[in-house]
Amino acid sequence: MATIAFLGLGNMGYPMAGHLANSGHQLRVFNRTHNKAQRWAEEFPGTACTTPATTTHNADAVILCVGxxxxxxxxxxxxxxxxxxxxxxxxDHTTxxxxxxxxxxxxxxxxxLRFADVPVSGGQQGAINGQLSLMAGCAAADYDDIVRITAPYTRLIERLGNPGCGQKAKMVNQICVAGLIQALAEGLQFARNAGLDAEQVMKVIGQGAASSWQLQNRHQTMLNGEFDHGFAVDWMRKDLQICLQEALHNGSSLxxxxxxxxxxGELQQQGAGKLDTSALLLRLPKSSR
Structure with missing residues (x-):
């Protein structure tokens, strides 16, 4: 067991730190809004600290999950x-x-000191369930320690290369997800405008080549007009900007x-930045026929 400093108790960090504490590690946590850290310490075995310096003092590992x-x-x-x-x-679990x-x-x-960029995928539900996929950019000698420490909230972890490679792998994830959500939104719009039962269509194609995590987990909420969960538009926009900047650097076309x-960006201008990324459906007009 290790003494771990965990900085950042947002939607992802809060349950992730909880899994570490419940597994027996000695946890000290910090959040810019201190009452959230206090609330965490009431729910899990660990200490809420008021500054990053006191949180990280004599820690074996320092974990970040910020914005x-x-x-x-x-x-x-x-x-x-x-x-x-x-x-x-x-x-650093931050993207x-x-x-x-x-x-x-x-x-x-x-x-x-030893540094590793280890962004995660799996969303808030994955963090709560301890079922996240981790993309590690680290020295080969540090990988076993990262696997051991992050095990309480990890479903899958892979070392993708040296520091920086974890973030590049997360960019691949976000590039793929963005295209999938837009395609799903267009498919749902088309089904409704064509007079089909969109839910029935999703049930059928969800068992074939068109299936994806987004289709399986988001089509019903999109049809219900529910966009108040999951990963927000504001955060996805931040991530896609990172992807596009890296593409300019490495010569990729996206x-x-x-x-x-x-x-x-259009959704943000409409005040929808806090909605879930599946809110792309809101941009698409319904048939006027």
Whole structure:
């Protein structure tokens, strides 16, 4: 068992830290809204701290699950890194740019620290159920420790390469998901406008080549007009911007991703940024016939 500092108790981090605490690790948690950390400490065995420095003091591992590149930079500042013991393992579950991961890995190596970018996939429900897929960018020597520490909330984990590769793999995930959601929205719209029972159609094609996690788990809520769950448009837009920036860097062409990113931008302008990503259906007109 390890002493673990967990920074960031959002929709994903809150249950993930809970799984670690319930598995026997000694947990200290920090959240910018301290009353959320206090609420977590009332629900799980662990300590709510008021600053990142007190949370990470003498920790064996530091885990982050926050929102953006800027949040990671703010937490892992030079002062905090300097206080960590040599050999401390830093695991960043935040979806960030690959360049940030590479930069942090270099900074940590200079101070004898170990850094890994390990973004996750599986959504809030996956975090609650301890069934997340993890994409690790890390030194080969650190992988076994990452597997052991993250096991309480992991369904699958793979090392994709050195630091930065985990984030690039997460970009692949978001590129694929964006296209799937748009295709599902268009399929549902077409079914309804064609006078078909869209739910019946989904039942049939969900057993064939068109099936996907999005179809299986989102078509009914989309048909019901329920968009108040899951991963928000604002966060997906942030992730797709990261994908498009990386594509410019490595020479990839992402025309569908760029188009879906534009669609999400339109939803944000309509005030729908907090809705689930499946809200793409709201952009599509119903038949006037």
């Amino acid at each position: 953006r590149d800027a949040d990671v930079r703010e937490l892992l500042n030079d002062q905090l890194l300097a206080q960590l013991q040599p050999g401390t393992l830093l695991i 960030t740019s690959a360049r940030l991961a590479e930069e942090l890995a270099a900074r940590c190596a200079e101070q004898g 025309p569908v991703t760029a188009l879906v990113d534009q669609f999400y």
